[in-house]
Amino acid sequence: MFEAREMMVFYENMIALNNVSINAPDAKIIGIFGSNSAGKSTLMYALSGIILDIKKKEEMRGGERISVFGRLFLNGDDVTNLKPHLRAKKGIVLCPERRRIFPESSVMENLKIGAYLSSRLDTKNNIDYVLNLFPRLKDHLNRQGGFLSGGEQQMLAIGRALMANPTVLLLDEPLMGLSPAYMDIVVKGTKEIRDTKGITIIVTEQYARPVIPIIDYGYILENGSAVLEGTGEELLNNPDVKSAYFGV
Amino acid sequence: FAQEKPIVIGAPLATAFLYGWDAERGIKLAADEINTAGGVNVAGKKRLLKIEVIDTRDLEPGVPVADALLAVEKLILEKKADFIVGGPVRSEAALAAMDLLSKHKKISILTTGVLTPAYSKRIAENYGKYKYCFRNSSEVPPMMGDFMALLEDLHKTKGFNKAYIMVQDVAHARAGGEYMKKALSEKKWEVVDMKIYPTGTTDYSQGLIDSGKKGAQILFLWMDMPESAALLQQWSNMKLKSLPMGFMNAAEQPGFWKATGGKGEYMIVNLVNGGNAPAKITPWTMKFVEAYKKKWGLEPEGYGTSSSYMAVYQLKDAIERAKTTESDAVIAALESQDFMGVYGRMRFDKKTHQIIHSWDPKEGAVTGMIQWQAGKRVQIFPPKVAEGKILLPPWMK
Amino acid sequence: METMRKERIDRGVRVRASGLYAISSWREMLYLMGPPLALIIGVILLPVILELAPYWKRVINIMCVYALLALSFDFLANYVGLVCLGGAFFVGVGGYLSAIFNVYLHFPVYLSIPLATICGAFICTFLLMPCLPLRGVYFAIVTLMYPLLATRVIEALDILGGTNGITGLDSLPNEYVEHYAIILMTLFFLYAMRRFVNQDVGLVIRGVKDNDQAVKASGISVTKMKAFAVCIAAFMGCFGGAYMSHMYMWSGLSMFALDFSIIPMASVVIGGGGTLLGAIIGSFILVPLSEVLRNFGTFRIVIYCALLTGFIVFKSEGIMVYAMRKYHQFERWVKV
Amino acid sequence: MSEEIILSVQGISKTFGGLKALADVGFDITRGEVYGIIGPNGSGKTTLINCITGFIKPNSGRVLFKEKDITGWQPHKIAHIGISRTFQIMRPYYSLPAYKNLIVPLWSPRAKTTGGWRGGGKHGDRDTVAVDILEEIGFERDSRVPYKLASTLPTGYQKRLELARCMAMRPEIIFCDEVFSGLSMSEIAGMLPLIEKMKSEGITLIMIEHRLRELFRVADRVMALNFGEKIAEGESSVVIENKKVKEAYLGSEEV
Amino acid sequence: MDEIVKEEIEGNVEIIIYGIINSIILSLMALGFTLVYSIARVPNFAHGALYITTGYITWILLNKLTGFPYPLAIAIAICVTAVIGALIYRFILIRVRGMEISEIIATYAIGLAILEGLRWGGLRGGTFTLPPFISGSVQLFGVSVDYQRLLIVGIGIVTFACLYLFTHFNRVGLALRGIAQDERAAMMLGIDSDMTAIVSLAIGSGLAGFAAILLLPLGNIIVEVGYNVLIFAIAVCVIGGLGSWGGTILASFIIGFAQILTEAFLSTHYQMVVALFAIIITLLIKPSGIFGKQKELEERV
Numbered sequence A: 001m002f003e004a005r006e007m008m009v010f011y012e013n014m015i016a017l018n019n020v021s022i023n024a025p026d027a028k029i030i031g032i033f034g035s036n037s038a039g040k041s042t043l044m045y046a047l048s049g050i051i052l053d054i055k056k057k058e059e060m061r062g063g064e065r066i067s068v069f070g071r072l073f074l075n076g077d078d079v080t081n082l083k084p085h086l087r088a089k090k091g092i093v094l095c096p097e098r099r100r101i102f103p104e105s106s107v108m109e110n111l112k113i114g115a116y117l118s119s120r121l122d123t124k125n126n127i128d129y130v131l132n133l134f135p136r137l138k139d140h141l142n143r144q145g146g147f148l149s150g151g152e153q154q155m156l157a158i159g160r161a162l163m164a165n166p167t168v169l170l171l172d173e174p175l176m177g178l179s180p181a182y183m184d185i186v187v188k189g190t191k192e193i194r195d196t197k198g199i200t201i202i203v204t205e206q207y208a209r210p211v212i213p214i215i216d217y218g219y220i221l222e223n224g225s226a227v228l229e230g231t232g233e234e235l236l237n238n239p240d241v242k243s244a245y246f247g248v
Numbered sequence B: 001f002a003q004e005k006p007i008v009i010g011a012p013l014a015t016a017f018l019y020g021w022d023a024e025r026g027i028k029l030a031a032d033e034i035n036t037a038g039g040v041n042v043a044g045k046k047r048l049l050k051i052e053v054i055d056t057r058d059l060e061p062g063v064p065v066a067d068a069l070l071a072v073e074k075l076i077l078e079k080k081a082d083f084i085v086g087g088p089v090r091s092e093a094a095l096a097a098m099d100l101l102s103k104h105k106k107i108s109i110l111t112t113g114v115l116t117p118a119y120s121k122r123i124a125e126n127y128g129k130y131k132y133c134f135r136n137s138s139e140v141p142p143m144m145g146d147f148m149a150l151l152e153d154l155h156k157t158k159g160f161n162k163a164y165i166m167v168q169d170v171a172h173a174r175a176g177g178e179y180m181k182k183a184l185s186e187k188k189w190e191v192v193d194m195k196i197y198p199t200g201t202t203d204y205s206q207g208l209i210d211s212g213k214k215g216a217q218i219l220f221l222w223m224d225m226p227e228s229a230a231l232l233q234q235w236s237n238m239k240l241k242s243l244p245m246g247f248m249n250a251a252e253q254p255g256f257w258k259a260t261g262g263k264g265e266y267m268i269v270n271l272v273n274g275g276n277a278p279a280k281i282t283p284w285t286m287k288f289v290e291a292y293k294k295k296w297g298l299e300p301e302g303y304g305t306s307s308s309y310m311a312v313y314q315l316k317d318a319i320e321r322a323k324t325t326e327s328d329a330v331i332a333a334l335e336s337q338d339f340m341g342v343y344g345r346m347r348f349d350k351k352t353h354q355i356i357h358s359w360d361p362k363e364g365a366v367t368g369m370i371q372w373q374a375g376k377r378v379q380i381f382p383p384k385v386a387e388g389k390i391l392l393p394p395w396m397k
Numbered sequence C: 001m002e003t004m005r006k007e008r009i010d011r012g013v014r015v016r017a018s019g020l021y022a023i024s025s026w027r028e029m030l031y032l033m034g035p036p037l038a039l040i041i042g043v044i045l046l047p048v049i050l051e052l053a054p055y056w057k058r059v060i061n062i063m064c065v066y067a068l069l070a071l072s073f074d075f076l077a078n079y080v081g082l083v084c085l086g087g088a089f090f091v092g093v094g095g096y097l098s099a100i101f102n103v104y105l106h107f108p109v110y111l112s113i114p115l116a117t118i119c120g121a122f123i124c125t126f127l128l129m130p131c132l133p134l135r136g137v138y139f140a141i142v143t144l145m146y147p148l149l150a151t152r153v154i155e156a157l158d159i160l161g162g163t164n165g166i167t168g169l170d171s172l173p174n175e176y177v178e179h180y181a182i183i184l185m186t187l188f189f190l191y192a193m194r195r196f197v198n199q200d201v202g203l204v205i206r207g208v209k210d211n212d213q214a215v216k217a218s219g220i221s222v223t224k225m226k227a228f229a230v231c232i233a234a235f236m237g238c239f240g241g242a243y244m245s246h247m248y249m250w251s252g253l254s255m256f257a258l259d260f261s262i263i264p265m266a267s268v269v270i271g272g273g274g275t276l277l278g279a280i281i282g283s284f285i286l287v288p289l290s291e292v293l294r295n296f297g298t299f300r301i302v303i304y305c306a307l308l309t310g311f312i313v314f315k316s317e318g319i320m321v322y323a324m325r326k327y328h329q330f331e332r333w334v335k336v
Numbered sequence D: 001m002s003e004e005i006i007l008s009v010q011g012i013s014k015t016f017g018g019l020k021a022l023a024d025v026g027f028d029i030t031r032g033e034v035y036g037i038i039g040p041n042g043s044g045k046t047t048l049i050n051c052i053t054g055f056i057k058p059n060s061g062r063v064l065f066k067e068k069d070i071t072g073w074q075p076h077k078i079a080h081i082g083i084s085r086t087f088q089i090m091r092p093y094y095s096l097p098a099y100k101n102l103i104v105p106l107w108s109p110r111a112k113t114t115g116g117w118r119g120g121g122k123h124g125d126r127d128t129v130a131v132d133i134l135e136e137i138g139f140e141r142d143s144r145v146p147y148k149l150a151s152t153l154p155t156g157y158q159k160r161l162e163l164a165r166c167m168a169m170r171p172e173i174i175f176c177d178e179v180f181s182g183l184s185m186s187e188i189a190g191m192l193p194l195i196e197k198m199k200s201e202g203i204t205l206i207m208i209e210h211r212l213r214e215l216f217r218v219a220d221r222v223m224a225l226n227f228g229e230k231i232a233e234g235e236s237s238v239v240i241e242n243k244k245v246k247e248a249y250l251g252s253e254e255v
Numbered sequence E: 001m002d003e004i005v006k007e008e009i010e011g012n013v014e015i016i017i018y019g020i021i022n023s024i025i026l027s028l029m030a031l032g033f034t035l036v037y038s039i040a041r042v043p044n045f046a047h048g049a050l051y052i053t054t055g056y057i058t059w060i061l062l063n064k065l066t067g068f069p070y071p072l073a074i075a076i077a078i079c080v081t082a083v084i085g086a087l088i089y090r091f092i093l094i095r096v097r098g099m100e101i102s103e104i105i106a107t108y109a110i111g112l113a114i115l116e117g118l119r120w121g122g123l124r125g126g127t128f129t130l131p132p133f134i135s136g137s138v139q140l141f142g143v144s145v146d147y148q149r150l151l152i153v154g155i156g157i158v159t160f161a162c163l164y165l166f167t168h169f170n171r172v173g174l175a176l177r178g179i180a181q182d183e184r185a186a187m188m189l190g191i192d193s194d195m196t197a198i199v200s201l202a203i204g205s206g207l208a209g210f211a212a213i214l215l216l217p218l219g220n221i222i223v224e225v226g227y228n229v230l231i232f233a234i235a236v237c238v239i240g241g242l243g244s245w246g247g248t249i250l251a252s253f254i255i256g257f258a259q260i261l262t263e264a265f266l267s268t269h270y271q272m273v274v275a276l277f278a279i280i281i282t283l284l285i286k287p288s289g290i291f292g293k294q295k296e297l298e299e300r301v
């Protein structure tokens, strides 16, 4: 059970997240949809703790002030003030938007770095799993991450996040830049992971259509507030959502 | 009894370096002695000496000469120095400072660091402008003359005729090396090779091996970086059949013996001015050495010691004779100066403002040429003041 | 309590000040123009104020030379993205050229300095051309090597006066010319650069820093833009060098000294990178600081470095960034 | 619409250390066309654009722009004659506000000669022109978005900024590398008219897309790549029915 | 005829032997710097200062406390340096993390403060030396080489091998490399970047100290050496391509042999000129160092 209560994030005076509460029960997929600048990435940063690091760096440079409010609970423990790496230790792993992979390390090394927290055996299994999921990566094991194509980098980023053996996996726009076939793989894979490993998955997307069928519960973000929530079915049948996210 | 205004002597020195701190000690020692004796008698008034030392950092790599010049200006403008004694220590800084000195019309006696003949040459060329500058320590040509005499002697007694020159990559050292090469060739010596090492080199094996192969009997060295001690260590480890001699600041210091673990034995070093190691050059020499030891707890170290000490006395003498501290009068008095100092007779050449050099302390300033023998610095040249003979390393026999 | 946050609000004036014409009242005008005016007037009056402390008057000149170098470093590093550790190279080239013009070719001072500045800027740009494709640290290192190489070459070939340098340059006509030549140039460059980086060309150059590939894709030659920027920076540096060689009537190897690269950089860091003004303020703090500390002898560098580190650690964003924020914005606690 | 062939790509090949990224790819494009390029990830689409726009030198092959051979030219020269592109991995000018990002293309020699987008772009009113362009592409004029620092823009806006950067130069050909990804359906729908408009103004668009639905609405012709080889070309409905394309590209996802 | 040939070969043997020694010395100097840069992306300009500090501490222990065992002195000195390195990160660098120019200036200032502080505190002149581990020399192919230098070659090779294995195959090593490339991404994967940076600075400083202990017996402990070591470390590390061990070694060989060859065939005089030229030219040909891919990666679109 991963729970975010009344998350609020201000970038200087601009509110980017406004009282967003998210409930992610174990082994469920939570979808978060919203258009540009709805605050999806901000939410992901807040959940994974990266926002604390962003905040620190901004302060160092004397830039804008970032304020974060709200509380986070993982299985009842308060993780609000944990640094990102400690949250990762607890199993909250973010697969960031824009595929921040390690450009100078090879694909294999990227995956191994991802497995920093897991045991040797897990690592081996996970590598097999990831390479099976994304056979395309197999051709490039020794290529440096930075030279991969956009979509391949996206696959690598997802794969790397899986290597960390997460209990709560945060996927920020995982489908961006993937070809239809791979979108399919990712969507199916997501579902499979939930079912087999019992991982809680929170996924944000603009392109809701492929994701909607697999989610257990979804939120619509608009201008930083959660304006609507419900199961996949409910969202799908809401006329506003339909026109905005499924293009009718 | 109103205290007279003290005479301020400014000393721009690189105080973190051998040639800076030893000069500082020399100057302070002299000033103390003069002040205890009542000060300088300027036309009947007793004025004390006040020493203002300023750190120029000019021997440090990466520090612009401008910084040293600013320090000199600070002495003149802010500390109101009447005379400048000591540095700047680096040749180019000293040369650059000449213009400043003439701009401010301040007399300076250069005592340490600068060996380049360019200094006296410029004074001779443009006397009107640079007449404020004096130098009471030796310069390259006479030092070379000393070395040549020594080598000729070795040639006659031991039959040496092959030399190998190793110098540091700085102007005065290269000039010294070139000078030596020419002079030796003229005297029918064979100069096997001349190597120029960048500042900071710690590995001399290439050159040493080469010199050994080619049978050099003299290693002529000219370096003023501490790393050069490594050269002697390597030389001693290789047991090369050659005698090292030259100008090397690492080997000037008493601490050299310990630092090399005795491996620097037999090195012959030119201390530029007499009195920088215990010797009986004039009656004043040992007095100076003892006073120095008493005040600072160790023997004079680098080559700037006795000259810096003397410079203060020279100024005192000139001021007292000029009866004023006015620059022009003092210049005239310095030019006509003549008395027995720590390292011989103190006279400035009237054209070049360079101390007059000689092998006889009764005639002029004498070099301090020593050899390291059993942990001691023994004066071995010029013959008139020598206290020991040159020894060869046992493996050369 | 938990739901309070600190808010920063622009002081009204600044918002309206994007075009000067928008300003209505004298008070607002003063508020905006006050600090720059204070700076300009203060710096211009400095030589007069310091009449009583002749030594400190000399320090002004050095201070301004470092300020120019810092300006050039700040511009290159924070607007063009070239971290150039070759400030000393600019100084050296300017200094030597000026010496050559003045001593060997007998040009008068008022000709040799401008000529050295212009020629120097072109020569430096030309010599740095091959390095322009380098990125980040690599550029920094190569530019660091340039002044070292220049000294070694002059030393090894024994040209241009060898290690002794070129002496006997004419000094500037009088003390006041000497002061104001550099002060006015510094102020001129400061305000010219501040305008320049917000002009369209300046924006393009800033674009090069962020993403040169995109600049290429917009049909602009990146090399040309970089060369142009380096030329401007070198112009400032060479002026500093040429001026300094005349000030000390001497030019030599130590014109390429590392300090000319490092101190400007430190000035920029403590002044606040990317503000230009910060670079000037930084050197106006650091250079006199080093003079004040001179009394400590050898220990002064230690104190100096400790203070410098302190500045960096406690005002990591830089003095100017901090000051501007405080001046233009106020903070208050609000309930969320 | 004229049938003038504006861009002709012939036999481009490129290998990266053993990997064949492109093998003998060629196609012709007529003026004012919208040409789609599809293909699975890593099939060489971006590489193809890089080769055409000069960011990579192809191992072999030729690129003809209006019958002029431009193979191996410097990227900025190619951009200057009117071929512009977006970047798949977008990196806007982070330290500039969004609208100032457009000053770079508006200042470029090309925009100066063509008058830039909407004929503006003379000194002084570049800012206004920039905001105009941004508005056209979906940055609400009166909101703060166009004035925000580019580094703080969310992904979707950064994508659009990429396209705006191209438009500002008033090019003849625009290569769009996945501009639709990262946008929601309604946002894409908002952009389609703009594309139609560019098309009607005679600007040729070459679009790489994975969002096929949206692509097919605007594309006249489509080419499919797989493992660096051209496997199909033609009308979108035809290409999509192609067996090879289905196998390699679509998987089970229905369009 | 044969004589001449033989002589030629002998001449070359010594060039090769001393070239190798020289190169390994250079790479040892660069070791700590490379490590810190490749892990923490901190250009540690205090490297030279740490190098000298270790030497000086050892010297003090040996000379001020009579009969202090040499190995213990070395161990203590290295540990102290490592701690200093860690403290530098913990209290200073941590606050300017990611601002490259600030990092450079901060570390440079610290280095300068340490070096000048040592000078002020008495480290002046040429009387500070460490004894070699084993004194004496041996004839290798007719060239006399002292044991200390042989020892350096041996230890140098072993250290390099260990470090390579560590950073490339060890889990922690890999993680460290991740941090260097994208700190935030590494955090998301559970890697504690601050802690590792502290550790890497400690190790890097320790390595600087380690190199100092090996190399200083060949020369003197003087402040200027600190500056030289820094310059060489940077040069070697950059030419090799930042963060690449292979590159570092190759670069030391380029510079090392460039130096020895100029000494043998041109004149020692030009040693520095040639070395600097070698650096500039290598970088102009390979803009991101010999094994670096920085430029290609950054220009990938």
Ligand SMILES: Nc1ncnc2c1ncn2[C@@H]1O[C@H](COP(=O)(O)OP(=O)(O)OP(=O)(O)O)[C@@H](O)[C@H]1O
Pocket (backbone or CB within 6 Å): A011, A014, A016, A034, A035, A036, A037, A038, A039, A040, A041, A042, A043, A064, A206, D148, D151, D152, D153, D154, D155, D156, D157, D182
């Ligand atoms: N570092 C920052 N400083 C200031 N504002 C920011 C910062 N990062 C994001 N924002 C603002 O916060 C809002 C939400 O941005 P966010 O990146 O969360 O949107 P998003 O939903 O992820 O959009 P997209 O789908 O396009 O990625 C935007 O208006 C953005 O401009």
Ligand SMILES: Nc1ncnc2c1ncn2[C@@H]1O[C@H](COP(=O)(O)OP(=O)(O)OP(=O)(O)O)[C@@H](O)[C@H]1O
Pocket (backbone or CB within 6 Å): A140, A143, A147, A148, A149, A150, A151, A152, A177, A179, D016, D017, D019, D021, D039, D040, D041, D042, D043, D044, D045, D046, D047, D048, D088, E300
């Ligand atoms: N500079 C490079 N060095 C090495 N390999 C490269 C380089 N650029 C691309 N590649 C490889 O070439 C192949 C084609 O890459 P490209 O970027 O063209 O794919 P793409 O079709 O654009 O894919 P995507 O849809 O994922 O963006 C990829 O497998 C990639 O790893």
Ligand SMILES: [Mg+2]
Pocket (backbone or CB within 6 Å): A040, A041, A042, A097, A173, D154, D155
């Ligand atoms: Mg986002």
Ligand SMILES: [Mg+2]
Pocket (backbone or CB within 6 Å): A149, A150, A151, D045, D046, D047, D088, D177
């Ligand atoms: Mg692509």
